[in-house]
Amino acid sequence: MNQMDASVRVLKSTCRMCHGGCSTLLHVNGDRIVRIEGDPDGPLNHGRLCPMGHDALELVYSPARLTHPLVRTGARGEGKWRRASWDEAYERICESIRAIWDRYGREGIAVGTGTGRHHMHWVPRLANMLGTPNSGNPGMAQCFFPRVNIMNLTYGQFAWSDYRGERMPGVLMFWGHNPLTSSPDGEIGFQVLDALKAGPKLIVIDPRKTWLAKQAEVFLQLRPGTDDALALAMLNAIIADRSYDKSFVEKWTYGFDRLAERVRQYTPEWAEPITWVPASKIRAAARLWIDAQPGALEWGCAIEHTPNTIQTVRAISLLPALTGNIDVPGGWCFGMRGVGPFPFLPEVLPEEQRKKRLGADKYRVLSGAGSRVPSSHMPSVFKSMRTGEPYWTKGFLIFGNNALTTYADSRLVRESLMKLDLLVVADLFMTPTCELADVVLPVAAWPELDQVVGMPYFGEDVILAQQKAVQIGECKQDEVVMTELARRLDLPHCEDDLHEILDRVVAPTGMSFKELAAHGPVRLPMKYRKYEENGFATPTGKIELYSTRLEELGYDPLPYYQEPPESPVSRPDLAEVFPYVLTTGARIPVFYHSEFRQLPKLRRGAREPRVEIHPQTAAKHGIARGDWVVISSPRGSIRQRAVLSADIHPNVIHCEHGWWFPEREEPGHGMWESNANMLTDQSPPYDPAMGTYQLRGLLCRIERE
């Protein structure tokens, strides 16, 4: 299609095939998008798109899209449906909700979603409006929010690496994070790529030798699940050789002496047998981190997939504080917070309901006073579906989560969902989770809806709009569905309109939503060293190396090491049968969790699920490249195809996550066959503050099929 064609309109929008942030141009001819391209004026991507962004048009026009509501006719999970009008679907849902309210109370309904998509904030808002304390997603305790909450407690705010360019980072430390592939939470992949051009030193901490690890000055190939030990040993090395910034530490941090006392025991030599990383390399990393400042810490969700999440995140978060390069060009910075507050409506949830939030009494950094966005403890929500303890959850409204593939222990998730009186799933496609629903609702994909996104999350330096370019079938954007349900149920604030809320959120830009959408992204000028005016937003006004807030919440104010509950060290008995350490879900460029396997171009990039094995390890089991391999854990077995790679530690096995086969006709679409969460576990022990379960660093064995 000719770009100059007069009948083609070009709308500015923002890609959200992932968490989002890449500016795009949508070329629209009549009622059809004919082309999607990166916007050269996009402040984060400068015209570039990743493979998923490039394939957005295939998503919009996929013949597999749900285009009208469906109501179940057969038994739950049988796959029998009939088409329904929106009116009938809404009425059916509202009737069931009212019946559950009458019998089980408002807490009988829970609301769920997945990772940070356009409607992320609207889910806890809807829960508050419904009078239920329970909402959450598979990432809340396992992804990003441990970092957000710990940063709030320790620094008073979330910090981001500064790539604006006044000065580029001298050292980049990638900790359990591979942003060139995953690009999460602030569209950082392209920015990292640009930062590399300035030639920073690199430190990479990963059990797999990624492309970044191959470029790194120091690569620490650790045992999955032992990041806490490694971070404590780096703190020990920095403090022991007195290489930290003494004047900054004295003026701007709280509790240094007690931290020094705590980490004295955690020497690099102590950490070596635990982490599998030589002490000399730990010291080299600590030395480089100090010497090559300003430093950018890029940390990912791998550090949040163990039951010692909070103390792991805490220990790592303290490394930048010791350098003094906080809120300086090329360092770890606080955002400019350019959007107005979102109306989560916690005030409409009665206090007696709030107290019933599942997990709030125990996991106070996830659900209670220590949390920026309080969430329920999802394993406890599933348990309440199965057992009625401490009360029944009978209705579950899911807006964008293929729960059967992304929560740990898929079998247990299915067992829980099968007990519900009402399961509603709003999605783009008929997923295995939709198949268990009573009502399935078709939703709009990102080029079909209006929204605002402030990037990076909780920093909001760049304010971007998405705007609706086309209508597909009868699809509606999630926020519109939620608003209509609220109106029919006569919930508080049900008259609030999507566009009024968007206008309020973007008000600090001086524009209305419509004006912002037409104008394109706004990037706020950066002000550095903001803390020099008002200190840090913590009780002591300083960076709390010793956390008074954690102490107040009843947790250890100083970081410590804890061996994962399932590991060769804590369970040598199990390790005799399951000798390898399993890690799951390192991101691949073509899929987003369980998404996009029905899109032909992306699927060509990964036709089948793959397990990564070191060649020596494979040889021991007679496994050759391309063989089907059975991977087993104490929970179950799955099959994936072998990729042999000398880049993975010989004692570590890596499985892709999110696998199902949309092309298969049978119910479940093969989701029991290769889905990594058949191997994981959502039973206790959990992180005492965050309720996190173990997704990485578990035990497994392999054999040729």
Ligand SMILES: Nc1nc2c(c(=O)[nH]1)N[C@H]1C(S)=C(S)[C@@H](COP(=O)(O)OP(=O)(O)OC[C@H]3O[C@@H](n4cnc5c(=O)[nH]c(N)nc54)[C@H](O)[C@@H]3O)O[C@H]1N2
């Ligand atoms: N294409 C694509 N992009 C995505 C996603 C997707 O599904 N697909 N998902 C999005 C979401 S929700 C998230 S949270 C982010 C996650 O993205 P990242 O934070 O980058 O996390 P991962 O890619 O899961 O893992 C990063 C690295 O951690 C390593 N690793 C595995 N176990 C451990 C461990 O125990 N310790 C350490 N130190 N490293 C370990 C892996 O080998 C991998 O190289 O990606 C987002 N972006």
Ligand SMILES: Nc1nc2c(c(=O)[nH]1)N[C@H]1C(S)=C(S)[C@@H](COP(=O)(O)OP(=O)(O)OC[C@H]3O[C@@H](n4cnc5c(=O)[nH]c(N)nc54)[C@H](O)[C@@H]3O)O[C@H]1N2
């Ligand atoms: N084993 C293992 N499990 C993991 C991880 C891992 O590394 N290993 N990573 C975990 C992490 S970090 C996260 S964040 C979670 C992510 O988990 P989720 O974000 O829940 O990902 P999915 O399960 O793929 O569910 C996404 C569903 O939402 C639908 N969808 C996409 N966009 C929209 C939309 O705008 N509206 C609606 N209503 N639906 C939409 C998709 O079609 C898809 O079916 O997974 C976690 N699970």
Ligand code: SF4
């Ligand atoms: S990185 Fe995310 S926002 Fe950017 S093009 Fe890829 S999917 Fe879209």
Ligand SMILES: [Mo]
């Ligand atoms: Mo995530």
